[in-house]
Amino acid sequence: MDEFQEIQEIGFPALIDKIKNYRGTAQKDTVHGIGEDAAVYKSGAKGKLSTITSEMFLEGVHFDLTYSPFQHLGYKLVSATISDIYAMNSLPQRLLVNIAIPNKISVQMIEQFFNGVETACKDHQIELAGGDTTASHQLLAVSMTATGSADEKDLVQRKGALNEELICVTGDLGSALAGLRILMREKKEWQESEGGHYFQPDLSEYEYVVKRQLMPQARQDLINAFNEAGKKPSSMIDLSKGLLADLKQLLSSSGTGAEIYSPAVPVSLDTRHVADEMKEDVDKYAFYGGEDYEILFTMSETDAGEFRKTFDDFTVIGKITSDNKTLRINTGEGETAEYDL
Amino acid sequence: MDEFQEIQEIGFPALIDKIKNYRGTAQKDTVHGIGEDAAVYKSGAKGKLSTITSEMFLEGVHFDLTYSPFQHLGYKLVSATISDIYAMNSLPQRLLVNIAIPNKISVQMIEQFFNGVETACKDHQIELAGGDTTASHQLLAVSMTATGSADEKDLVQRKGALNEELICVTGDLGSALAGLRILMREKKEWQESEGGHYFQPDLSEYEYVVKRQLMPQARQDLINAFNEAGKKPSSMIDLSKGLLADLKQLLSSSGTGAEIYSPAVPVSLDTRHVADEMKEDVDKYAFYGGEDYEILFTMSETDAGEFRKTFDDFTVIGKITSDNKTLRINTGEGETAEYDL
Numbered sequence: 142m143d144e145f146q147e148i149q150e151i152g153f154p155a156l157i158d159k160i161k162n163y164r165g166t167a168q169k170d171t172v173h174g175i176g177e178d179a180a181v182y183k184s185g186a187k188g189k190l191s192t193i194t195s196e197m198f199l200e201g202v203h204f205d206l207t208y209s210p211f212q213h214l215g216y217k218l219v220s221a222t223i224s225d226i227y228a229m230n231s232l233p234q235r236l237l238v239n240i241a242i243p244n245k246i247s248v249q250m251i252e253q254f255f256n257g258v259e260t261a262c263k264d265h266q267i268e269l270a271g272g273d274t275t276a277s278h279q280l281l282a283v284s285m286t287a288t289g290s291a292d293e294k295d296l297v298q299r300k301g302a303l304n305e306e307l308i309c310v311t312g313d314l315g316s317a318l319a320g321l322r323i324l325m326r327e328k329k330e331w332q333e334s335e336g337g338h339y340f341q342p343d344l345s346e347y348e349y350v351v352k353r354q355l356m357p358q359a360r361q362d363l364i365n366a367f368n369e370a371g372k373k374p375s376s377m378i379d380l381s382k383g384l385l386a387d388l389k390q391l392l393s394s395s396g397t398g399a400e401i402y403s404p405a406v407p408v409s410l411d412t413r414h415v416a417d418e419m420k421e422d423v424d425k426y427a428f429y430g431g432e433d434y435e436i437l438f439t440m441s442e443t444d445a446g447e448f449r450k451t452f453d454d455f456t457v458i459g460k461i462t463s464d465n466k467t468l469r470i471n472t473g474e475g476e477t478a479e480y481d482l
Numbered sequence: 483m484d485e486f487q488e489i490q491e492i493g494f495p496a497l498i499d500k501i502k503n504y505r506g507t508a509q510k511d512t513v514h515g516i517g518e519d520a521a522v523y524k525s526g527a528k529g530k531l532s533t534i535t536s537e538m539f540l541e542g543v544h545f546d547l548t549y550s551p552f553q554h555l556g557y558k559l560v561s562a563t564i565s566d567i568y569a570m571n572s573l574p575q576r577l578l579v580n581i582a583i584p585n586k587i588s589v590q591m592i593e594q595f596f597n598g599v600e601t602a603c604k605d606h607q608i609e610l611a612g613g614d615t616t617a618s619h620q621l622l623a624v625s626m627t628a629t630g631s632a633d634e635k636d637l638v639q640r641k642g643a644l645n646e647e648l649i650c651v652t653g654d655l656g657s658a659l660a661g662l663r664i665l666m667r668e669k670k671e672w673q674e675s676e677g678g679h680y681f682q683p684d685l686s687e688y689e690y691v692v693k694r695q696l697m698p699q700a701r702q703d704l705i706n707a708f709n710e711a712g713k714k715p716s717s718m719i720d721l722s723k724g725l726l727a728d729l730k731q732l733l734s735s736s737g738t739g740a741e742i743y744s745p746a747v748p749v750s751l752d753t754r755h756v757a758d759e760m761k762e763d764v765d766k767y768a769f770y771g772g773e774d775y776e777i778l779f780t781m782s783e784t785d786a787g788e789f790r791k792t793f794d795d796f797t798v799i800g801k802i803t804s805d806n807k808t809l810r811i812n813t814g815e816g817e818t819a820e821y822d823l
Binding site for chain 2: 145147148149150159160163164165166167174175177179182184185189191193194196199203234235240241244246247251252255258259262263268269272273275276279280282286
């Protein structure tokens with residue numbers, strides 16, 4: 142028998158590194174293949190680029206139908222997909238939706254799902270251009286592909302951050318995880334009650350974080366603002382896996398290090414309340430919480446100051462350093478944590 | 483509670499018709515959205531079109547890991563995906579591969595899978611440009627997206643077939659189903675033996691049909707031949723679901739009917755042998771068997787005669803008729819079967 146090495150033995154990042162070795166036949170018009178938020182190639186029109194990204198979402202791994210209304214789910218998966226297109230400073234244009242449907246799902250649920258997909262598409266001026274519909278044995282599985290376009294001069298990648306530049310993030314971080322914590326607590330309570338009542342908890346107290354978990358917004362407003370202000374960040378990535386994980390990707394692509402001032406990391410009051418209620422450290426939410434779909438970008442101090450006149454929903458959380466082996470987190474209380482890059 | 487209508491109550495075609503109503507925001511450069519083998523839009527370069535298609539493949543629904551070696555599986559799923567690009571008379575350029583991997587799958591299996599993907603990509607001069615790798619609970623799930631390009635003047639769609647034109651198919655039909663029958667028989671025998679031997683049946687006697695099932699080839703040669711001969715069919719579709727199902731799609735898009743002369747439908751000797759062994763009607767294989775990834779196209783008699791000088795691996799199986807309500811199958815023995823369209 143062949144060798145059998147479990148994937149968890151090497152981990153997904155190492156597996157992805159192996160997969161990256163398979164490239165097929167390089168195309169002449171490729172600008173960037175594997176390794177960015179989206180693949181980039183010349184569209185054929187002068188000075189114009191095409192971007193494309195694809196993601197897979199599985200029930201039980203990426204979403205839980207107990208507490209995800211189908212309409213929200215459709216909306217969220219579009220946000221998650223196009224966020225990668227925005228992260229290249231590109232605008233999404235088309236979406237393909239593949240969906241594998243088990244028997245437990247009704248026609249009405251699928252219609253609600255596509256209702257959510259279409260609402261997100263309209264919010265972002267995207268055409269729903271096709272896809273594949275098929276049966277599934279037990280679990281709902283979805284794959285979405287988005288294409289976009291960018292002017293060649295506007296393209297931003299994970300690489301490009303320079304020493305001394307500011308590290309900026311939009312919105313606030315950790316709120317999607319806070320929402321998940323609440324939903325999971327309610328689900329557990331519901332499961333333990335066994336009373337057979339439907340899962341309809343009163344979540345009004347947690348509306349903000351629950352909405353951030355169930356129906357996140359991709360930051361088109363940031364990309365439009367860059368365009369309006371005539372500013373372009375030196376590097377960018379969307380925050381889907383969590384601040385630390387995604388920042389590390391950007392630093393590794395850029396060949397730089399960073400120092401983050403943790404008290405500056407933007408966290409909403411709502412997220413703080415949830416962390417307090419859960420008796421957890423709110424910094425964990427902000428640094429490790431995924432699915433916020435906020436954007437992290439780097440810019441010179443001058444540019445960032447000017448850009449703020451056009452768009453102010455971002456926070457400076459630290460600086461790029463030349464020490465490309467280290468990510469330093471300054472807690473503001475005299476302590477510094479260091480992470481190897 | 484909301485209404486719960488099972489999908490099998492209306493069927494997948496009716497569900498897809500519902501999904502087609504969700505369109506998002508139409509883009510100005512769209513040539514064709516939902517409803518063709520691939521979506522088509524203007525690339526931006528003068529006279530050039532972009533094509534894009536995406537498909538989902540699930541273990542237990544679309545493939546069986548008992549008898550599908552990973553390398554073949556990778557190859558096959560690429561063939562299945564790019565076949566839709568060829569069916570528009572377009573050439574594939576890029577492939578994105580999303581894969582959701584359960585614990586039972588090893589690092590080596592994934593490498594074999596991508597080895598097969600890459601071999602197919604190289605055979606078709608395609609770049610492997612990205613995708614998504616994630617965990618799955620129990621079953622392997624794959625989604626592939628292919629992009630391609632075509633000259634505007636070369637684009638061929640499902641619609642466009644004209645009365646009196648010839649209906650042509652490449653290669654031979656039903657052999658992928660014949661291969662599947664053999665593999666399923668061997669799997670059953672293996673399961674019943676319970677003896678614990680590995681699944682390694684001697685399939686050499688069935689090599690042709692098993693290969694057609696496990697490692698089908700997308701018909702790039704046909705598309706290249708159209709180009710070389712300066713000929714263009716009036717309509718085209720790839721045979722993935724089966725001759726009858728796919729022909730019906732083409733007829734419905736074209737607003738025409740057809741008469742098929744069933745003795746003319748090309749079936750290999752190997753497929754006949756399998757049908758005999760299974761005591762089944764070989765016509766069922768040819769008319770209902772899916773996954774051949776041959777191409778069906780329509781052309782005037784004159785054009786088809788001239789095209790044969792460049793490319794001869796196709797067979798005329800019938801004619802387009804103006805009766806857009808009926809697909810007639812002439813058995814050649816004085817009988818005629820009619821199907822409503």
